[in-house]
Amino acid sequence: MSGRPPSPTEVPPHTTRPTLRGSFGMCASTHWLATATAQSVLERGGNAFDAAVAGAFVLHVAEPHLNGPGGDLVAVLATAADPSPYVLAGQGHAPRGATVEHFRAEGLDHVPGAGALAAAVPGAVDSWLWLLAESGTWELADVLAYAVHYAEHGVPVVPQLARVLATVEDLFRHHWPTSYALWMPEGRVPAPGATLVNTAYARTLRRLCGAGTAAPGGTRAARIDAARHAWRTGFVASAVEEFAALPHRHSSGGDHAGVITAADFTDFHPSLEPAVTARFRGTTVAKAGLWSQGPVLLQALTMLDHFDDARLDPSTAEGVHTLTEALKLAMADREAYYGHLDPARAETVLRRLLSPRYGKERASLIRPVASTAFRPGRIPDTGITPYIPPLVTRGQAPQADGVGEPTVQQTGETRGDTCHIDVVDRWGNIVSATPSGGWLQSSPAVPELGFALGTRLQMTWLDPAAPSRLAPGRRPRTTLTPTLLLRDGRPVAALGTPGGDQQDQWQLIYLVRTLALGMDPQEAIDAPAFHTTAVPSSFWPRTWTPGGLVVEERTGGAVVDELRARGHDVTVSGPWSQGRLSVVTRDPDSGVLGAAANPRGAQGYAAGR
Secondary structure, three states: OOOOOOOOOOOOOOOOOOOEEEOOEEEEEOOHHHHHHHHHHHHOOOOHHHHHHHHHHHHHHHOOOOOOOEOEEEEEEEOOOOOOOEEEEEOOOOOOOOOHHHHHHOOOOOOOOOOHHHOOOOOHHHHHHHHHHHHOOOOHHHHHHHHHHHHHHOEEOOHHHHHHHHHOHHHHHHOOHHHHHHHOOOOOOOOOOOEEOOHHHHHHHHHHHHHHHOOOOOOHHHHHHHHHHHHHHOHHHHHHHHHHOOOEEOOOOOEEOOOOOHHHHHHOOOEEEEOEEEEEOOEEEEEOOOOOOHHHHHHHHHHHOOOOHHHHOOOOHHHHHHHHHHHHHHHHHHHHHOOOOOHHHHHHHHHHHOOHHHHHHHHOOOOOOOOOOOOOOOOOOOOOOOOOOOOEEHHHOOOOOOOOOOOEOOOOOEOOOOOOEEEEEOOOOEEEEEEEOOOOOOOOOEOOOOEOEOOHHHHOEOOOOOOOEOOOOOOOOOOOOOEEEEEOOEEEEEEEOOOHHHHHHHHHHHHHHHHHOOOOHHHHHHOOOEEEOOOOOOOOOOEEOOOEEEEEHHHOHHHHHHHHHOOOEEEEEOOOOOOOOEEEEEOOOOOOEEEEOOOHHHOOEEEEO
């Protein structure tokens, strides 16, 4: 939520725009077209879930370098009828043929960061359609009409999209000709401001709608289910299998064929799971489970609950240091214990990692000087041994074009990423979703479908001992991690950000600023951000920087100097380079709604009334 709202005569200091307030509906996302689409749906009588689905499909078109239909999603939500927080698990699993033995036989020691061999079963589209059928109210054709319009008439090429395309131009030209034809139709990288169309994807969406129109039964749910059937067992799955089987260049430098088949599509089923929660400063924070990195945020908060507010202020060197050291400890546990575990094992691990006693133990390890060690904790009396991944420093790793996230380079420059959207309606439905994967630089475009497959399997290890190991049918551990906040059991905010391994780091800073320090949401988003790179990256080639810390230039020279004196390996990035967080809020007593969005990159917007 937020701290005390400003009075009508106050202007919060250091903000780029106001936190929006109203009572009808609020939307915020990483691209203005998605925000406008979602708000349009609310204005026309749709609920938050209709709006989020419509906005998400527009994100496929507006930010194709950041997400796509071949990717995945995680959402956390609550309905007006049931305020309990639930997680929509739209993360696809490893195909049947994705075995450690197959990858080793291909001469690989890691899952590649680009190429169809790294593709999990696409979960985003089927999950969005499932949510629409279960909790929405609109017809499929009406929801998809916005994305079809933009795919056929074009979207403006934002500067970041042009920069991404420039980095992969040679890869596309020489190795991925279908991507070259789709994204550089005039034989060159489109300039910022140019209009880019994707008629192939528009046809795909129209075919899904057509399958629904032809469905027997005559109900809205039947029409949506028919479209899901066309996706999972019809023309989409068949086209993916046929195209992915063609060998093509991967980030490893070699040519490989994918292993995904049409049969793998039928194995995927979206699921709604109870959220995992922890409390901080009187607020319940709800996240996805150990198959995501969501518990990292919860672990960090249980540690920080042992410090007073002054120790946590991110505008000070002490605050940056304290938050960073807590994040290092939580993310070391992520590597050691997180993965798609069986339910009993996951419950055991979570109970220990989120216990007040363990939080206090871990908090006691935060000293005045930065740690450069990899320090997972221990879970005694369970027989669970912490996994220690290969610790490869940045300078030792290979480089390649097109390797998607890791969204932020060591310099702080954003070069890949993902998307985010939040919606709350006047009835009390609320959803925060982080769709990602399947970005245009992840693998060659399937020409008749107009999109590429994702590469989420790069987050798995080719080591049977790893909790996040590669295995057929297992979800890869994902970095996607939206958040829902509750007070007295009622939702009060939905938030999230793109950023790979940085997602929960940037959200932690926001929560400390709003829940502990009383900042206004927009003020908290605008304030200088930072993140640690002292953790093995979730993305190929899985490197880390011991003691690494990236801070925005606006943090200030005195703070940077003190952080370096404390032993942090500090990189100063651009003044507005870290984070793309957005949020919607709701006061359950008054019904007042709010929204705020990130100004960095001049793409994120909030809208509402």
